[in-house]
Amino acid sequence: MLALFVRDLRLGIRAGGGALVGVLFFLAVVAVVPFGVGPDLNLLARIGPAILWVGALLASLLGLDRLFQAEREDGSLDLMILAESRHMLALTVLVKCLAHWTASVLPLVIASPLLGLFMNIEPVGIAATSLTLLVGTPAIAFIGAVGAAVAVALPRGGLLVSVLVLPLAIPVLIFGVSAAYGAVNDPNPFLPPFLILVALTLFFAVIGPFAAALALKSGAD
């Protein structure tokens, strides 16, 4: 399992892996917003956490269709399915999700404080936004694994993954953003939405890999 994690991580970071493209896409999305709404720093400070969250959501959807695609093309996906008796397939999917998250989403989280600075968010807000991104984005990867596993056999599956995953990722977005706002705006609480966000991540860490494993098994021919 550790070997699989390291292998996926290497493949993701290496040239052509697409991990860096996600970060660039995130930067581009966030940089476009001030042009759209105008460079009013007060407004940007207010909507900043939401922009960072939406940008991270879109950027982490970007690489999802490649989660199982390369394995399917070179046949190693079938080997992973056949190795079910030694390694549970759901566990394999979980490790692949974690590797995908480390390679292509963790850089976004690391880059988010800098972008928060550009958005004129106050320091507490930046810390809260980065923390919620750190805790919440794995849930998107786990949900996305279901979409990726379902779409792995489809021609032009990439767009369909986003369509299938986005509705399910909305709760994550809602609680992530409300926790980030709770840290800044005084009457709103920080802890309850944050704990719900943690619960969502843990919940999808169980549901996602199992459903994805089921989809991979039924999609294999």
Next chain:
Amino acid sequence: MDLANPTRFIALADRLVPWLAALSAIALAVGLWLAFNAPQDYQQGITVRIMYIHVPFAWLAMMCYSIMSLSALGTLVWRHPLADVSLKAAAPIGAAFTLLALITGSIWGKPMWGTWWVWDARLTSVFVLFMMYLGVIALTRALDDPGRSARAAAIVTLVGFINIPIIKFSVDWWNTLHQPASVIRLDGPTIHPSMLWPLLICAVGFSLLFFTLHLMAMRTEIWRRRVAAMRRIAARSADRQEA
């Protein structure tokens, strides 16, 4: 009777559909007539009549997704041959009812709340339901092989089922603009009988309409698959004759 056999299912559907259609027409006629003669609300005036179609649409939107989830279980667990036909046939009908619930709701919301749309929990979760219907529809039609797209759609449907309890309890869990449940409650309905009865009859009528449409769509889907299979056989034999 063995309903797993498509031919027997079609025979049963042929016999049931006219009766169901007639029953739903009668129930809808009675229900809508009662709805137009029900007392007006002392605050909402005549716009309260939107309730008699809005509420059944919303119920059916959720019921249809529940039926699709049962069909998904039927596909994945019991391998029932008609379960994926049921799922595929129900998805567009459910999407239509969800859209109608959203539209009638926003027509009702404009005079009552003063806005077409608010992002409160109930409305947002129903909107998410609509998007999930569209995703499932796209998925069921994305592959040529009906068996494989059926299993993929079944898995997505089951994962999306977590939205249904969220819709049902969203008005209790969060303070929303949408009013809380007033018919299906533990301590009995809080709605006056003069409005409850037309509503229930309308709901029965629309449910019968749903089952009619669902059976018809399932029948059509079975015929469509047979036509596709026959075309393949014909193409193959024509190929052989040429060779």
